[in-house]
Amino acid sequence: MIQDIAISMTIQGTGWKHDLLLALCATLLVLGLNATSGFPTIADLGADNDSMLRLVEVRDLLAGQGWFDLHQYRMGLTGGFVMHWSRLVDTPIALIIFTFQALGASTAAAEKAAQIIWPLSLYGLTIFVILRASRRLAGTDVAMPALVLSTAALFFIGIFHPGTLDHHNVQLLLTAASLWLMTEAPFRRSAALLSGLCAGLTLAVGMETAPYVAALGACAAVLFIFDERERQxxxxxGIGFAAIALVVLVATIPPSAWGVAECDAFSAFQFVIAALSGFGLAAIAGLPGQSTAKRRFLSMSALAVAIAAVALLFFPQCLASPYAGMDERIxxxxxxDVVEAQPFLSVAVNEPKLMAARYVTPFIAILLIGLQLRSRRLxxxxxxTAVLLIVAFAVSLWQVRGSTFSVAFAVLPLxxxxAGVRLQATAAQSWRVSTRIAAAWLVSLNATWAGVAVAAQSVVQKAPAKINSDADHALTCGKASDFSDLAGMPATAVLASSNLGSPILMFTGHRALAGPYHRNVGGNLAMLDAFMGTPDAARAIIEREHVGLVAICRGNSEELSLAAQAPKGLAARLLKRDVPDWLELDDATASKPVEIYKVR
Structure with a gap:
């Protein structure tokens, strides 16, 4: 169906309305697939801790927690800790929930509506942006390939599934939009300004996109250095980037914190660098006497030195590795053990299917760009497109999370x-050309390479043993029903592995000591010391932190890992059902996915 519509639209026109309709059709198709299967990614959020905690954060906002107050009071040590997320993502989700509640929907129904509408809206908009960018690269004939590849690739990377409320989908949309608008700049006066706005917003949402924002800014500068016509x-x-940074500072940071630098969230550091680089770029572009490439290069070099000097003098702590100060035990x-933080070599060795699915198509796209360079200038x-793709691929070699961007950007050259192969087939049809078309389609789909990896793995090794042979035990414990017993107990602090922290907050009224967030240092260390320590040491921590319940998920890989690392620790003993006398198993939870122990 999508293919027929794409062909029809290519014939009828290439305007933005046509591409928006194509993106809508793709989104409705995915919506239909999810609806017919009962929205499985909402029914079982699995290990998507960020989406669960995002919904908790939105609930807290709607319940009256302050706009500037990003404390997560129900996670960590007593008093909680301050999250590094942005209210920019909370706001639209909260508005959807509020709107449905105002129309008479229950809270549960309103939240489910937000879990469906928000990620799928972002999905459709990202497809639309990729379609527009692809037309700028290859004209009208690229519509159908771009639609099919973007629909498949964005679905495959999983960040747009219903229930996915974390910020990575927002970041991908904004980064892709900034790239597209940059390609439109020579043809639309406002495009460069909007590109800067999108770049600033994606940085404000999360620091993961800093490499792409830096690349976009560098592209704007280099384009102007080599071509005076790129002045606009x-x-x-520059104006868009700096202006939105000022808006974000005022709108999301309390005045009392305007002078505080946070390296992992938008703060004074990011604002100063954005304002200096953005307004500096705009000022240089507006100065007279920039008629030669040499003068423009010298001006841009001076700006780069100034930015580096400010960062080194005033924010040196933010130039280190993002995990430099992390406790070694954490x-x-x-x-x-966080999959998205693994480097390429680790993924290639331990997760060959993930490696094939996330790295092959971007690599092929880069090869295609290289082959293009052999015959002509880009x-x-x-x-x-090449710059953003290569930067994203480089980031993915450091951490697999970068592949979310490289897979999406790869759609453009692929x-x-x-489209080029199809045009050749139209000009001279033959079985060789038809075979080439089929091969081009196959190698451009992530699912193809994932299937190849699975097939190859099944040939060279036996299927891995299941972590838990009991089919009744969930591997991640991500369903509401898994926590129904815990939800019915009086509110208290719960000792559980960090992977259970977010679902405990989402499905119950308890406080979770641990959670998979780097700012929750005290809570996570207390959990590690308790689960890996002797029962006596664990009891001392439990009493100190006023823990009333201990919860374990027998299929959870984190708990199995802790037990393996500390075979005499509390986690190992509980998994063996060797329960200390100061803990009492709640009989109603015995052999359920989440087993609960009461502290005597």
């Missing part, structure tokens, strides 16, 4: 390639 691009991008027992829009 540099000026517009790094060893938590960060090293056009402006091709060069911009769809251009397929």
């Amino acid at each position: 691009t540099a000026r517009g991008f 790094r060893t027992y938590w960060l090293n 056009r402006r829009e091709e060069a911009l 769809s251009t390639w397929i």
